Amino acid sequence: MLYLLVLFLLPFYVILSVTFGTLDPIFQSPVLVWNPLRWDTSILSFTLSNLTHTDGIYYAAFLRTIAYVVGATFVCLVIGYPFAYFLARHAGRAKGLFLALFLAPFWFSYMLRMLAWIGLLQDQGYVNRVLQDVGILGAPYPFLSGKSWVLVTGLVYGYVPYMVLPLYAALDRLPVAQLEAARDLGASPARTFFRVTLPQTRQAILAGVIIAGLPMFGDYYTQQLLANTVGTRMIGNFIIDSLDVPIFVSRGSALILVLMALLIVPIVYYLRSTTRAARERAA
Amino acid sequence: MSVKASTGASRRRLRDLITNPWARPRFLWVIGIAYVVWTLVPVLTAALFSFNSTRSISLWAGFSMRWYVSDPNESVLHDPDLRHAVLQSLKLATGAVLLSVPIGVGFGLALDKWRGRGSGSSNFVMLFSFITPELIIAVSLFLLFVNPFRFVGLGTTAQLLGLVLIAIPYAVIIVRARLLSLGPEYEEAAMDLGASPVQALRRITLPLLAPAIFASAAVIFAFTLDDFVMVKQLAKDGSNETVAMAIYGAARTAPSPAVNAIGTLMLLTSTLVIALAFVVFRRSARRSGTGLGAEREALPV
Secondary structure: OHHHHHHHHHHHHHHHHHHOOEEOOOOOOEEOOOOHHHOOOHHHHHHHHHHHOOOOOOHHHHHHHHHHHHHHHHHHHHHHHHHHHHHHHHOHHHHHHHHHHHHHHHHOOHHHHHHHHHHHHOOOOHHHHHHHHHOOOOOOOOOOOOOHHHHHHHHHHHHHHHHHHHHHHHHHHOOHHHHHHHHHOOOOHHHHHHHHHHHHOHHHHHHHHHHHHHHHHOOOHHHHHHOOOHHHOOHHHHHHHHOOOHHHHHHHHHHHHHHHHHHHHHHHHHHHHHHHHHHHHHO | OHHHHHHHHHHHHHHHHHHOOOOOOHHHHHHHHHHHHHHHHHHHHHHHHOOEOOOOOOOOOOEOOHHHHHOOOOOOOOOHHHHHHHHHHHHHHHHHHHHHHHHHHHHHHHHHHOOOOOHHHHHHHHHHHHHOOHHHHHHHHHHHHHOOOOOOOOOHHHHHHHHHHHHHHHHHHHHHHHHHHHOOHHHHHHHHOOOOHHHHHHHHHHHHHHHHHHHHHHHHHHHHHOOOHHHHHOOOOHHHOOHHHHHHHHHHOOOOHHHHHHHHHHHHHHHHHHHHHHHHHHHHHHHOOOOOHHHHHOOOO
16 A cells, blocks of 8 residues: 555656746756645646647647547457457357467567567568559558558557457357347347447447557657657657756646546546446446 | 368368358458457567568568677677666566565455455555556656655666556456455365464465466566566666667667567567466466456456
8 A cells, every 4th residue: 555655646746746846947957846835837837728729839749649549549449349259259169279369469569569560661671562562552652751540550559459358358258148049039140239249348348448548648659660750749759758858847747747637537437437347247 | 080070171161261251250250360460470570580681670681590699799699788688678577576476466465355445445546557558657757766766766776666566456456356266265264274364374365376476477577578668767878778678779770680689589588488377377277176257357347
């Protein structure tokens, strides 16, 4: 319990003190202000106004981050659901094998997985060469020159296993007898899916969206590796870069605060609904 | 006879799959296979290019061990930076396991017993830290260690503390799941037979928890070995560089197959650890007669 206080709650207090602190007049480095009564809100309001005004420095990146994350999470769901369904219900005797192959990326280094794509997507990489050999492309396509869709695809590639895991757990738990009953009562396969399977996996879809989607908000390295241009910078990039310049540190912590405030709603909602679902299952 | 019949059937299934991949539920097989190919083949090509004989990571020129051992300057064996990165990664992962597993097990046991006020909220805070983006925790710790906790400072100690912080929830979740599937009966029986609570814990509960403890150690090892955000944020200089940081740095500037080579080595290490843990877990779970069913119920999904 104590470790939580020391190592978890304290850092958040530091974030607050840096955000609401002042700048050292000589070194221009942040000075922490511990007393909440003496907090200075100018940095936070500066950051907030730059987030909300169309010409603010963070405005475009902020909207971009949300668009990328929502898009990538949606694609994860579209890819992940059929695969989880296959894994849970149709893999048959090959289930163990497929399960092992599916779990493998969890312990592969994220960086190595991205490095793999860098090799494949270079001008002389396999993707370009195959596309040229087939005749789809006349010249190499510059995949790595800061394309938003490459970045979103990279995020999907990186985070899709986190989407599949809860979906698989829920689909695997679904009693087969129930589906058979629905079919016996005359429902078509599609109707069985939409009326029986899908409603019972709503909780898992929520879990997948949270577990796969939230970490993307803190992702800056995928952008750096696959689409390193100003036009694709995400909010994580701004946070990381601000830490290198002492005068900007407090802006970075203000961004963290905003991100936290934004994410706390889905996190709390998700945690409450899972504890409720667990209690219902136990009862 | 039956073997022959089943291979005939599977061959027929394969032929059907190729001639008409869109019939239900065959298209699900197409999705399943496509997914696995899509997630694994890029990584396998990256591993393949660690054996390339030239500097390219996208043009294959021939097999060589150059980037592992032979190259006198840039191979994993001879480049001091890469060698150091491997050691630093292993050091941090081992340290994180040794520190976070005991704390996590203790915390899991405490949460299991503790029914009163505060147990719900401390569980909540733990799960909260589990799904908060790592960047947020890493930057918070960074600010903590450079300002008020300057005596910690940045470097290996800070990296280790950060990793332990984010690794503990893994151990807690795995241990609690196992405790839930075991139920209180064994411990109660031991105490009815005259064991003190401490004896019951040491002689009954902990041995029964052994597979879960082992599994959490393996998971934490594999995940801290590859961690990037936390170790990068809390590193002080080049001496704190880990494999993930080395891959990141090289991938941004000048990728060389030597980077693929250390990535591949780490991949083999964590695969080995996970496979070992899986075998041990399976064997002891079978011996104690409890399946995975109840454990899955307790996962936070």
